[in-house]
Amino acid sequence: MPRRLVNLFLLACTATLIATGVVPWLLPETVALPLYTVHRISGVALLLALVWKYAIVRASLRRRLRSPHADHTLLVAVTASATLVFALASGVAWTTGLVSFDRPIPYSTLNLHVFAGALLLPLVLVHSLQRWERRPAFGRLVGRRAALRLFALGAATAVTAVALDLIDPLRRFSGSRHAGSFTGNEFPLTIWRFDTVPLIDAAAWRLVVSGSVAAPGALRLADLDRMPERELDAVIDCTGGWWSEQRWRGVSLSDVIAASAPTSSASRATVTSVTGHAWSFDLDEVGDVLLATHVGDEPLSAGHGYPLRLVAPGRRGFQWIKWVVRIEVS
Structure with a gap:
């Protein structure tokens, strides 16, 4: 040659x-x-x-x-x-x-x-x-x-x-290997950006919804409990090379945004962790995205995002934001 x-x-x-x-x-x-x-x-x-x-x-x-x-x-x-x-x-x-x-x-x-x-x-x-x-x-x-x-x-x-x-x-x-499925919290724990696991006081925790919405607010866990409960089976595929299918339970991201009355110009939502890690989604793409409080029949462990984490089917694991504290609509 x-x-x-x-x-x-x-x-x-x-x-x-x-x-x-x-x-x-x-x-x-x-x-x-x-x-x-x-x-x-x-x-x-x-x-x-x-x-x-x-x-x-x-x-x-x-x-x-x-x-x-x-x-x-x-x-x-x-x-x-x-x-x-x-x-x-x-x-x-x-x-x-x-x-x-x-x-x-x-x-x-x-x-x-x-x-x-x-x-x-x-x-x-x-x-x-x-x-x-x-x-x-x-x-x-x-x-x-x-x-x-x-x-x-x-x-x-x-x-x-x-x-x-x-x-x-x-x-x-994607190349990822199976790490067990339907095991509750017993699946690998990885953290994007090497952040440490934060200790969150559920009583003091709030989910702030702000930006291009008519009714911004700060939701408590009790407020989320009053919303329609959603459950879905979804695969988390981590860029570290493992995947696991779990049953997740919580509230729909679209329901939370809808409750805050997004303006007509709103097109995206940015979900942010207490660590500062964030990811943005088109509002047209969040129909199946969940804000999960449970995995299997168990509340999320601290390492897996307690009290609230994002479950984004069809997206890589680093977009499944843990320890969610803010949703910014723009």
């Missing part, structure tokens, strides 16, 4: 992996599903294409190390290569079940995989700028032999990706 074609192919795969590794977190699952698929396929393609890259790297290192002049681009190249190898190795280990969100260390390997991907972005950009090739022209890169090799790589990628997906049938399309 032409060296420039290999490098451009690996660059495209890396850029695709970084984009499809982060963007789906922000989207509803129905929209994000194809991006997760692209992420897996791009990872397999990059891994298989490293066979071509190995020959290029070996020749380049031999030439540069023999040169009497110091090559300052080597540091970035080696760091980027090590980061890429770790990202690929951790991704393969996660997919094959060699590691999980709670082993071999208490911290999720999937998070380390994500951190490596984030670090890879600036390294690849710098490395590309330092060693960008302009020849041969792009139009001359893909000859008949190169096209056949790319076709073979595509076929091998498809077969490998399908085989990897069969290893753990309980692994979700």
